[in-house]
Amino acid sequence: MHKTIQTENSPQAIGxxxxxxxxxxxxFTSGQIAIDPATGNIVxxxxxxxxxxxxxxxxxxxxxxxxxxxxxxxxxxxxKDLGQFSTLNEVFGEFFPHDPPARSAVEVCALPKNxxxxxxxxxxxxx
Numbered sequence: 001m002h003k004t005i006q007t008e009n010s011p012q013a014i015g016x017x018x019x020x021x022x023x024x025x026x027x028f029t030s031g032q033i034a035i036d037p038a039t040g041n042i043v044x045x046x047x048x049x050x051x052x053x054x055x056x057x058x059x060x061x062x063x064x065x066x067x068x069x070x071x072x073x074x075x076x077x078x079x080k081d082l083g084q085f086s087t088l089n090e091v092f093g094e095f096f097p098h099d100p101p102a103r104s105a106v107e108v109c110a111l112p113k114n115x116x117x118x119x120x121x122x123x124x125x126x127x
Contacts, residue, residue, distance in 0.1 A: 009060035011035035014112060020061040025125040027065035031078065031118040032057040033111065042113055047084050051091040054119050059095075067123030069095055077105040078118040088117070 005020035010032065013019060020029040034043040034053035037060070043053040059069050077088065085105065092100060101121070111118050 005029075005061055005065045007060055007064035009037060009064065010057045011037050011040075020065050022065045022125070027062055027067040027121075027123040027125065029058055029061045029065075029121045029123075031076075031120040032061065033113060033115045033118050035113070042115060044115055047087050047116060048091055050116055051088055051119075052094070054117055055091070055095045058119060058121050062121065062123045065123070066125045068126060069123075070098075071124045071126055072096070072101040072121045073124060074122040075101050075103045076120050077103060078108045078111060079105060080108060080111060080116045082107040084116070 002021050002023040004018040005022060005027070007019060010019055013030065017030050020027055032054050034050040035057070036043060036053060037057065043050050055069070062068055062072065079088065082105065088105065
């Protein structure tokens with residue numbers, strides 16, 4: 001059994017998928033991009049700000065599912081330019097200052113809405 005996650009604090013799905021799924025003690029998020037849920041605007045002018053917005057969106061989905069960034073066990077990062085990897089690491093350090101999750105990062109040729117980064121996460125339910 002699983003339950004879908006729906007929150008106004010993260011961008012609404014732009015396709016046929018859920019923002020996240022709860023199953024057992026785990027939360028699986030869909031990939032998040034840098035859409036500001038309050039305005040609908042895409043944050044792409046500065047890569048650091050883009051990653052920050054993506055992680056804020058992930059945080060909102062995780063929290064709606066009973067988890068949080070500090071309970072994330074795995075992130076998968078899709079980037080249009082792996083040359084931005086060190087910048088990604090800097091921002092990850094802001095959001096995951098202790099015991100960061102396992103992570104994969106892959107370069108892709110395109111992402112939805114022509115953004116530069118998309119991130120999905122798996123988090124544990126907070127007891």
